[in-house]
Amino acid sequence: MFSLILFIFGLTFGSFLNVVSFRYSPEKSLFSFRNLLGRSHCPQCGKTLNWYELVPVFSFLIQKGKCRSCGEKISWQYPLVELASGFIFLLPLYFYSPLINGQWTMVFCGF
Numbered sequence: 001m002f003s004l005i006l007f008i009f010g011l012t013f014g015s016f017l018n019v020v021s022f023r024y025s026p027e028k029s030l031f032s033f034r035n036l037l038g039r040s041h042c043p044q045c046g047k048t049l050n051w052y053e054l055v056p057v058f059s060f061l062i063q064k065g066k067c068r069s070c071g072e073k074i075s076w077q078y079p080l081v082e083l084a085s086g087f088i089f090l091l092p093l094y095f096y097s098p099l100i101n102g103q104w105t106m107v108f109c110g111f
């Protein structure tokens with residue numbers, strides 16, 4: 001259960017990495033937080049995405065990798081980065097499983 005939460009947290013972090021990597025471009029200000037915090041949108045038609053279209057990996061699979069509005073293909077980079085990030089977050093769990101099974105489980109679960 002703990003690993004699932006960690007995995008989902010990793011997926012979310014990967015989703016955030018995507019946003020940062022895609023929205024950062026030389027012609028836009030690096031310090032434009034409004035740009036970073038703005039709602040995600042389709043790069044093709046500009047449609048603002050709803051929350052259910054922003055669920056890491058799952059939205060991509062449900063929409064078959066296409067924009068719901070214009071049908072433009074969504075880059076595979078999104079789900080791949082999200083998945084990779086999810087697994088990277090799981091790695092420490094396997095390397096330090098004795099530690100995790102001991103006191104750290106209690107720390108993370110709030111016992």
Ligand SMILES: [Zn+2]
Pocket residue numbers: 042043044045046047067068069070071072
């Ligand atoms: Zn679109």
